[in-house]
Amino acid sequence: MTHPATPTFTLDELAERLGARLVGDGSRQVRGLATLKEAQPDQVAFVANRSYVKDLAKTRAGAVLLHPEHAADCSVPRLELDNPYLGYAHLSQLFDPMLAASPGGIHSSAVVAEDVALGERVEVGPNAVIEAGVVLGDDVVVGAGCVIGAGARIGSGSRLHPNATVCHGVIIGARAILHSGCVIGGDGFGFAHDGSRWHKIAQLGGVVLGDDVEVGSCSSIDRGALEDTVIGNDVKIDSQVQIAHNVHIGDHSALAGCVGIAGSTHVGKNCMLGGGVGLSGHLTICDGVHVTGMSLVTNSIHEPGVYSSGTGAMSNGQWRKNAVRFKQLDDMARRLARLEKRSQQG
Template structure:
């Protein structure tokens, strides 16, 4: 059985939790999770990438979680699972020290304005601010220094780490994770120009996020200008991502670090945007699109698949030669068109 104090588990416990099969001694206890090369005799490890197979023979782990095809190569007890990386994800949460901390309640330095509603077992850290009209679901955690603006809603079992800002009128679903420094519901970049200076456009919409959304540190999701910015269920957003006003992100999509999405663009379900991808405004990206890192998308995408733009890294000397050719492409294309016309398109 599980030891609740030391968080020790037998391999039998873990196999039942993961739906895995134990090959070896199921009574072996483990109290931590580590890589194949770093794991000690009281820790479990995993093999999910064949690139690390070379470390399997020398591992000192008590046990290894791996695919059944590698069970014969494992020198220690193993747990076999068709998707060991998914099993690793489950184990990581099991040994997460943050999840094992006892409830802290509401810190005396927190400011909770009249009219805010806190569900059962909500935790509020030091110097956090909960403004009027806020509704926070059961077991949610509001970290130190975080601010939840007026009339916002935070779903049950959600966690705001330290110094998160949720602006007024934002709706966040259940089991959300918002990392430090992220801002949800700040003003969108809306201005009108009169020929000499800019005039601010009030941003009257909000942000609505579904369940199981995670937002990385220092990312910004702007509120809508009129309607809401919409983030679907199970969307995963990395650090330093910018999502502009009235963007829509479909369920189960993932955005890597430094992605930037301009206003009113719609991204479908099950899309993946690599690091540094930029999407221009007012585009539609259909379901099932993958855009590779550092690509710039300036037109809508209507067919699922993998898309790229830009050029890969090369020596500076080669790049300089190619840059000259880039400038000549229009002239080359015109000359080619004249030649084809002269030869009857042959």
């Protein structure tokens, strides 16, 4: 179960795949990607940020992917696209050997239940465990040490990196990517207190992931208490993210590292949550909301836009002064209201 070497392409082939305009020798072969400063003649570089245009004149790249407005600064063959960063994303997949088609095969040390339904070209790595009733679609790759619980279903083209865990009954769509250490379908945080101790509430729901979902390393998506936790299509989840039971996340949303979402909160489509954002439970976040990093959201958001909370870093001395002023704000507001009232009466 070895992976193939990185493939080689001509510039003509890349231009056709990207829909780019090629200026230069289309027969030139390239076999990888690199930065403008580091690229060699058999590699492609790209410019998606104006601050790097200055490096174009000295690059040794075999070709550069760029916006037509920067063409005059480029002395090597170029691939012109209106969205070079999107083009770079497509190129990165072409040159990634891990995304090549799997040769298939079950490692001798893997434990696979007799009734597991395997699609074509499924690959199961060393020491993986696949329990009863699991269904794996075509071209699924299960990395070393992964565990897939009873009755789970994983759609075609999905890849589980080593030591990912998919718990019982979880449903995962096509082309999902689950990185190492993530847990999909662990128990939600549900307990009842009798006045002296906690009693566990069995989590009877599941988790449903749509198509093209990616979950980062060591992230957790908890199963629902009664109904399912639902992650929509094309949702991208970074590493060390916690999604609690019965959360719903709409299509095409993206969550950066260390986001935490409490139970039963609904996040709309095309939302972006910056690193370290926290959402309280039972909230509704409408479509098209962008919450900046380290913000805490405690109320529902019903209008699309950019939202922030907290204060930026400052010297400790300045922060201590401001902290004192924060405590005085309520009194200051009352005094200001009294002054306004007097001025209106006068």
